[in-house]
Amino acid sequence: MPARLDLGPPPRLGYIASPLDRAAALRNDAATLRKFSEHARAGVYVVGGELVVLKTIGEDCDPLFSPGEARGLGAARENVFLGLLDGAPRFGFGLDPEAVERLKSRNDLKITDLRSIAVQGLIGAEHLPPLAEAKALVGWHARHRFCPNCGSPTNVVEAGWRRDCPACKAQHFPRTDPVVIMLAILGDRGVLGRSRRFAPTMWSCLAGFAEPGETIEEAVRREVLEETGIACGRVTYFASQPWPFPSSIMIGCLAEALSDTIVIDRDELEDARWFDREELASMLKRQHPQGLTTPPPVAIAHHIIRSFVEDGCNVLR
C-alpha cells in the first residue's frame, strides 16, 4: 500500500461548476427572451474566435457587458441565451474576429484569449464556466453556418441552441467532442508526454479524441498504446472538464500500465517518459530542480497528476 502524500487543499479546476441555470425550457419562448434582452440585470459575455472582450476598471477586468454596451462593440453575428443567474439573464455575443481586432485599440477594454484569462486569473472563477459555454457555442455557430447535409445556409433557432436547414429540413445541434486525457501508471510511476507546442519545460498527461464506435476505456488504451507503445489494462474515471478550444469535453482517467518500455510516436509527441511521484510532486509545486512543470490548476491534467501523487496506485481502485 503506497504512503499517502498530502498536498493540501486542492486548487480549483477551471470552467467547471457553472452557477447558471441553463433554463433550456425558455429557449423557444420568444416573448420571455425579448423581455430578457431589456432586463435591468442582463449580462452579456462577448467573444470573437479565440478572443474574449473584457472591460477594464482600473487594474481589474470585468467580463460582463450590459446588452446596450455589448451592441456598442459591434454587430453580433450570434446572440445566444446562456441561462439565468439568480433570475438575471446571461447571453453570449459572437463578434467577427476582425471586429474584435479593431477593438484592441480601445484602452477601456482588454482583449485576450480564454486560456490566458483562466491561467492568469483575470476574472472571477465563477465567470469561467459561462464564458466556456459562450465560447464553445458561438464557435460552433461560426463553423456551422451551412447545412452539412445539403450545403444550404442554415438559420439560428432555439436562442442559439440549434440551426435549422430551410432546404432539407435537417436540424443541427451544437456539438461537444470527447477527448480522453489520462495518466498511465505503473507502481510509483506515471507517464507524461510533451507536445511540440508546449512551453519548453511543460509535461502533461497523454490525450486524444475518442473515436466513433469506441468506449472511453478503449480510447484511453488506444491513445496510450499509439503514443507510447504502453499497453494498459484497467481504466478508471477521474473527472471531466469542459474544454472550449474549440468545443471539447476532457474526460480524465487513470490507467493501469501493463508494460514500461516506451516507444514514442514522434508524429504525436516530442518526448514521453516515466516520472515517479516525488518528481511529479516537485513539478506540481513548481520546485523541480530542472524547472519542469505540469499544466496549471485550471487544467484537469494537473488534478489527475495530483491525485496520483497523493494516493499512488490506490487511485485505480
Ligand SMILES: [Zn+2]
Ligand atoms: Zn440542408
